[in-house]
Amino acid sequence: MARTERRPPCPTCPICRPARPPCRRACRVWRAWPWRRRVWRQLRGGSRRGGPPTGVTTGVTIRKDCDKLRQYSPATNRASRRTGGEAGTSARGGERQVTTTAPEAALHSVPALLARNASQYARLTAYREKEFGIWQAWTWAQVADEVRAMALGFLALGMARGDHVAIIGRNRPALYWSMVAAQSVGAIPVPLYQDAVTEEMAYVLDHCGARFAICGDQEQVDKVIEVQESVSGIEQILYLDRRGMRKYDHAQMNWLMDVQSEGRAAETRLAPELARRLAEQDYDTTCVMLYTSGTTGKPKGVVLSNRNIIETAKASCSFDKLGFKDEILAYLPMAWVGDFIFSMGQAYWAGFCVNCPENATTMMSDLREIGPTYFFAPPRVFETMLTQVMIRMEDASPAKKRLFDRYMAHARKVGGAILDGKPVSGGDRLKYRMGEMLVYGPLKNTLGLSNIRVAYTAGEAIGPEIFDFYRSLGINLKQLYGQTEASVFITQQPDGEVRSDTVGVPSPGVEVRIAESGEVFYRSPGTFVEYYKNAESTASTKDAEGWVATGDAGFFEEGTGHLRIIDRAKDVGKMADGRLFAPKYVENKLKFYPNILEAVVFGSGRDRCTAFINIDLTAVGNWAERNNIGYSSYQELAGHPQVLAQIQSHVEEVNASVAQDPMLSGCQIHRFLVLHKELDADDGEMTRTRKVKRRFIEEKFADLIAALYSDATSVYTETEVTYEDGRKGALKATLELRDAAVVALAGQRMAAE
Numbered sequence: 001m002a003r004t005e006r007r008p009p010c011p012t013c014p015i016c017r018p019a020r021p022p023c024r025r026a027c028r029v030w031r032a033w034p035w036r037r038r039v040w041r042q043l044r045g046g047s048r049r050g051g052p053p054t055g056v057t058t059g060v061t062i063r064k065d066c067d068k069l070r071q072y073s074p075a076t077n078r079a080s081r082r083t084g085g086e087a088g089t090s091a092r093g094g095e096r097q098v099t100t101t102a103p104e105a106a107l108h109s110v111p112a113l114l115a116r117n118a119s120q121y122a123r124l125t126a127y128r129e130k131e132f133g134i135w136q137a138w139t140w141a142q143v144a145d146e147v148r149a150m151a152l153g154f155l156a157l158g159m160a161r162g163d164h165v166a167i168i169g170r171n172r173p174a175l176y177w178s179m180v181a182a183q184s185v186g187a188i189p190v191p192l193y194q195d196a197v198t199e200e201m202a203y204v205l206d207h208c209g210a211r212f213a214i215c216g217d218q219e220q221v222d223k224v225i226e227v228q229e230s231v232s233g234i235e236q237i238l239y240l241d242r243r244g245m246r247k248y249d250h251a252q253m254n255w256l257m258d259v260q261s262e263g264r265a266a267e268t269r270l271a272p273e274l275a276r277r278l279a280e281q282d283y284d285t286t287c288v289m290l291y292t293s294g295t296t297g298k299p300k301g302v303v304l305s306n307r308n309i310i311e312t313a314k315a316s317c318s319f320d321k322l323g324f325k326d327e328i329l330a331y332l333p334m335a336w337v338g339d340f341i342f343s344m345g346q347a348y349w350a351g352f353c354v355n356c357p358e359n360a361t362t363m364m365s366d367l368r369e370i371g372p373t374y375f376f377a378p379p380r381v382f383e384t385m386l387t388q389v390m391i392r393m394e395d396a397s398p399a400k401k402r403l404f405d406r407y408m409a410h411a412r413k414v415g416g417a418i419l420d421g422k423p424v425s426g427g428d429r430l431k432y433r434m435g436e437m438l439v440y441g442p443l444k445n446t447l448g449l450s451n452i453r454v455a456y457t458a459g460e461a462i463g464p465e466i467f468d469f470y471r472s473l474g475i476n477l478k479q480l481y482g483q484t485e486a487s488v489f490i491t492q493q494p495d496g497e498v499r500s501d502t503v504g505v506p507s508p509g510v511e512v513r514i515a516e517s518g519e520v521f522y523r524s525p526g527t528f529v530e531y532y533k534n535a536e537s538t539a540s541t542k543d544a545e546g547w548v549a550t551g552d553a554g555f556f557e558e559g560t561g562h563l564r565i566i567d568r569a570k571d572v573g574k575m576a577d578g579r580l581f582a583p584k585y586v587e588n589k590l591k592f593y594p595n596i597l598e599a600v601v602f603g604s605g606r607d608r609c610t611a612f613i614n615i616d617l618t619a620v621g622n623w624a625e626r627n628n629i630g631y632s633s634y635q636e637l638a639g640h641p642q643v644l645a646q647i648q649s650h651v652e653e654v655n656a657s658v659a660q661d662p663m664l665s666g667c668q669i670h671r672f673l674v675l676h677k678e679l680d681a682d683d684g685e686m687t688r689t690r691k692v693k694r695r696f697i698e699e700k701f702a703d704l705i706a707a708l709y710s711d712a713t714s715v716y717t718e719t720e721v722t723y724e725d726g727r728k729g730a731l732k733a734t735l736e737l738r739d740a741a742v743v744a745l746a747g748q749r750m751a752a753e
Contacts, residue, residue, distance in 0.1 A: 023116055091724045109149070109281040111184045118144035121324055121351045127173040130366055134236035138173060140351070146174075148274075148452040150181035150256070152263030155270045157212075157236055157254070161186035161277065164208040165291065166234075168192045168201075169216020169736030171330040171356045174240050174256060176344060178214045183287065186277045187212075190289045190301075191335040193682070193688040194220060197722070200299075200688075202227045204291055205234065208301055212236045214256065218244040221253075270692040283307040288344075289532060290337050293466070301532030302337075302484045304458050304720045310527035312487040313345035315508035319492055320454045324351035324375045327451075331356075331363045336689055337484040338458070342376055345487075349569065350632075361696035366447030377456040379462035379588075380690055382477075385447055387594040393620045406470070407435035415440075415472030420496045440473045449475050456480050456492075459689060461565065463588040464500035471498065481565060485541065486510075487526030487546055491563050512563065513547070519569050521552045571605035571694060581609070583694075586667050589654045594619040595643075596650060598679055598696055601669065602705055608670040611709040612680055612701070613647055635676045635733055644738060647674055651740040659743035668742040671708045676733035682722040691741075704735070713737055 055330045107113055112144040117126065122141040137148070159165070160374035165182040167189055169175050179189035189210050192201060194216065196554075200224055205213070213222045213234050228234055237253045239245060245255070265268070290298040316322075332342040347354050352374070357366035385584050393404055414428045424432075446451045448468075455468070455477045462479065476495070481503035482488040490512065493504035510524035523546045530538045533680050542548045553572050554565040566572055567584045575581050583601035590599040590613070597616040615638050624631060624640075626741045631637040655668040679685040685697055698705065700719075707715035719731045 005006055009341070019501075030160065043453065057571065068513060089672055096175075097384070097416070105700075107310065107349075108283045109183065109278075109285065110180055110287060110309070110348055111278055111281065112345065113310070114140075114144055114147060114180055117348065124324060124351065125353045126351075127176070127354050127356065128349075129173050129356040130362070132371075133358070135369075143173075143177065147180045147184065149260040149263045150177055151274055152266055152270045153185040153261075154187070154263070155187050155257035155273055156262050156266050157186050157259065159187050159212060161280075163187040163212065164203055165208045166189050166190050166192055166210040166224075167334060167475060168213065168220040169240065169334070170359065171332075171334060171339070171343070171593050172216060172240065173354070173356055175214065175216060175334065176330075176354070178238075178256070179344065179570075182212075183281070184274065185279065186285075187290055188286050190291075190646070191333075191340070192291075193335045193625050196688065197682055198223055198225075198226050202230055204301075207275065208233045208289060209233050212238065214238045217239070217241040220246065222246070222748055225272070229411035256467050259416075261722075264494055275666070276723070281306065283310075286529070290340060290484055291504055293689045293691055294402075300534055300537060303529040304526075305529050308487045308528065309341070309345045309528045310349065311350040312341060312489055315525075316341075316396055316492070317346055317350045318491050319508055320374075321348045322346060322352065322374060326352040326453070327351065327370060327373045328352060328354055328376075329357065329372045330354050331360070331366075331368055332376070332378075333343040333688060337488055338376060338482075342374075343487045344393060345645045364739065368370065369449060370486070371451040373451050373453045375452055377457055378459040378690065379457055379466065379591075380460075382466055382470060383458060386469060387616060387619050389443065389447075390594040391619055394622070394626065394679070395549075396518045404439055404645055407439040409433075409447065411440060412468065414736045415474060416468065416498075417469055420498065421474060444473055446476065449473075452476060454478070456486075458482055458503075458693065461584050461588050461630065462500070463592040465589075465592040467500040480507075481563065483550060485528040486522060486524060489526060490520075490522050490524070490550070493562075497560070497562070499562070501558070502557065502564050504563065505561055506563075514555055517569070518555065518566075520552050520554045520563070521547045522550065523547050527705070543675055559695070571604075575609075575666050576605060577604055577666070580663050580669060582664055583609075583667070585664055586611075586654065586658060589657060590650065594649045595646060598692070600679075600692055600694065602698070602708070603667065606709065608709075609667050610705070611651070611672040612697070612704070613651075613668045613672055613674045615643060615647070617678070634678065637733065638674045638676060639733070639736065644674060647672070648738050648740055655740060655742050665743075669740050670742060671737055671739055672735050673704060673708065674737045676717070676735060677719060677721060677731055680722070683720070708737060 035152045052103060101122070107116060117140040123139050125137050125139045126140040145617060159182070165178070165187050167175055167179055168191075178281060179191070182189045190204070192204055196204075205224075205227055211233060213224045213236070215224060215239065224234065224237055235252060238256050239253070240256050242255050245253075283306050284395060285306050286303055287309045288304050289301050290304065291301055293299065323727050326344055327516060328347065330339060332339040338561065343354050346352070346412070355366070355370045357363045387512035390551065393401060396404070410431055412425050414432055417424050418429065418432060436750070441450070444452075449455070455470075455475060456478045456479070457477060467477065467479070478493040478495075478498050479500075479502070480489060480493070481491040483490065489507040490510055491504040492507050493499075493502070497504070506522075507524070510522055510526075512520065512522045515521060527542065527546055527548055531541070540549075552565050553567060553568050553569040555565055556563055567582045571583055573581045581604045583603070586601045586609070587599040588594050590611070595616050596613060600612040601609055602611070615634075617634055617637070620637060620643060621631075624637060627642075629640065629642065631640065651669050651672055658668050659665045679692065681688050681690070685700065686692055701717075703717060704715060714734055714736050716734045717732070719733075721729050721731055723729060
């Protein structure tokens with residue numbers, strides 16, 4: 001079972017301290033194995049027999065696995081295929097030394113990368129998955145065997161070149177393997193969001209014309225069966241988890257493990273055909289088709305080639321020096337381009353380990369167990385983590401609160417400078433080290449971020465306060481700017497040049513220019529091939545020279561060369577008096593507060609700004625419990641007078657902050673309301689990647705917006721909602737409209753109109 005130890009390495013363990021003889025009393029691992037003397041002699045540089053025994057790998061694993069002395073057991077080496085034990089290491093400094101032999105010119109597809117990894121990193125751990133509380137592991141050699149069996153099974157089922165294969169489910173190794181297996185036979189994987197409602201799934205399956213659907217479990221199978229009533233192209237449904245599937249009609253349905261068994265049985269017959277299809281793969285072969293989030297309409301199918309994925313992975317791994325010793329947690333939707341690049345492109349190029357959590361609810365605990373070195377999360381995840389920290393501190397003792405406040409104030413002062421390697425006084429460094437022992441270290445350990453070497457956030461702008469909080473702890477959190485059409489990377493922040501208000505410099509191999517209108521354009525090896533079945537949108541987005549319009553407004557800073565993104569070009573506008581309107585800037589400041597989950601600001605073409613607010617049920621519910629405030633629903637809690645008073649104070653604090661920026665001072669919020677429901681992707685108010693559909697919200701809640709710009713003090717509304725089981729319903733509520741104080745440019749405080 002793979003695990004990450006949080007205790008210091010054993011001071012007497014020969015794995016961690018090979019220069020010091022072990023104390024047999026102190027080290028339980030040392031005394032547990034009868035072959036300890038032989039191993040110790042090998043670690044010291046030799047044995048009586050003149051060399052290591054047959055079948056025993058001499059070397060040192062990474063320090064966090066100091067209990068893995070059993071790796072040197074001959075029995076463990078025989079079982080390495082089952083445990084995914086790491087090997088191929090060097091005894092010098094714990095570094096794995098693997099010689100690169102495959103020429104880069106031959107690495108023209110993901111299956112080719114897998115073959116390279118199976119040859120060079122054969123016994124290094126490639127995947128881990130937690131199931132029933134136990135981590136299972138697979139080496140690169142095992143992954144290659146599983147993928148080959150699956151590819152042969154797909155050939156036996158009649159999968160042809162160019163077929164679209166829908167992949168639906170949570171992050172699981174077998175689903176990642178199914179994508180590589182589909183690529184191996186010339187098919188095109190099309191990952192879908194597992195939480196997509198039936199209508200969304202039907203659109204994608206019909207648009208791409210999928211012949212095969214690979215589902216993670218019974219829930220996804222049921223969705224596909226329901227969709228088949230309107231989508232006729234699906235010929236085979238394959239499923240991974242067979243719980244609940246016994247009584248289904250299997251005429252056009254197969255268990256994925258049975259497909260692999262059939263492939264292994266047909267090895268002799270189908271191997272030549274598989275070899276031919278693999279040989280046909282080149283840099284221009286389609287690697288994957290990913291659908292956009294659909295913020296402005298129906299999702300579009302983005303076709304990405306092997307060139308797009310591999311060149312992007314190669315450049316980004318070089319930028320951050322990612323290698324096979326790194327680890328990542330694969331928890332983001334498989335249908336999102338970021339997960340495909342991080343968990344497939346970069347993982348297969350660099351050879352690092354991909355860890356799949358048990359489910360979404362265990363993600364935080366699994367993060368702590370794995371302790372990844374490379375991590376990506378959208379701003380919402382970092383906001384949620386910070387909310388949990390603030391909730392815990394509210395429940396802490398007064399002494400702990402004072403300690404936390406004291407050292408966090410110091411971290412905000414010098415933490416970022418220390419992380420960037422800038423000069424800091426000795427006294428400040430000493431105090432920061434004390435904070436590391438007392439506050440920062442335990443906090444990072446609780447969050448599962450202790451081992452982070454590189455962390456990124458993207459997808460939406462992150463609040464400066466949230467961003468600076470993590471960097472002050474010593475977490476190397478950086479921002480990147482990207483799109484599905486770019487295979488993610490457009491700009492990245494280099495180490496030592498990280499700021500909360502920029503998104504970095506162009507990524508390696510990427511060209512970026514700013515049009516006269518202020519819109520950002522880019523051109524790169526990762527630029528998508530086309531929108532599937534949408535030549536008109538392809539032509540309007542990408543010109544003949546390969547320049548792609550991002551739809552975002554931004555500019556380059558003079559002197560630093562860093563790109564600053566203002567907002568979506570279509571969202572940035574002017575107010576009635578000509579002042580600049582940039583809603584995302586204000587929304588991000590509001591979301592820094594733990595009890596505000598989401599905010600939507602309005603004001604383009606109007607004389608003042610107003611806002612919708614969503615409270616965070618976890619944070620506000622915790623506050624209500626501590627203050628003995630009873631409530632029976634989100635709607636009741638959101639309308640509580642004390643909750644509204646808290647939100648009003650936050651809005652006024654944000655107004656004071658916004659007023660300090662002369663360009664955006666007009667974006668202060670004059671009136672607001674707290675919505676009676678959470679914005680939900682099932683109701684069409686957000687995308688599956690949790691981006692607000694601003695235009696949709698303006699249309700759906702037009703009556704509430706009109707009330708905010710009137711003299712009314714409350715408004716009655718009825719809203720259609722979609723429940724988890726797909727049923728429709730209606731919420732009725734009377735919402736209170738609140739005025740917020742704004743700050744004049746001269747600093748004089750005045751009441752809102």
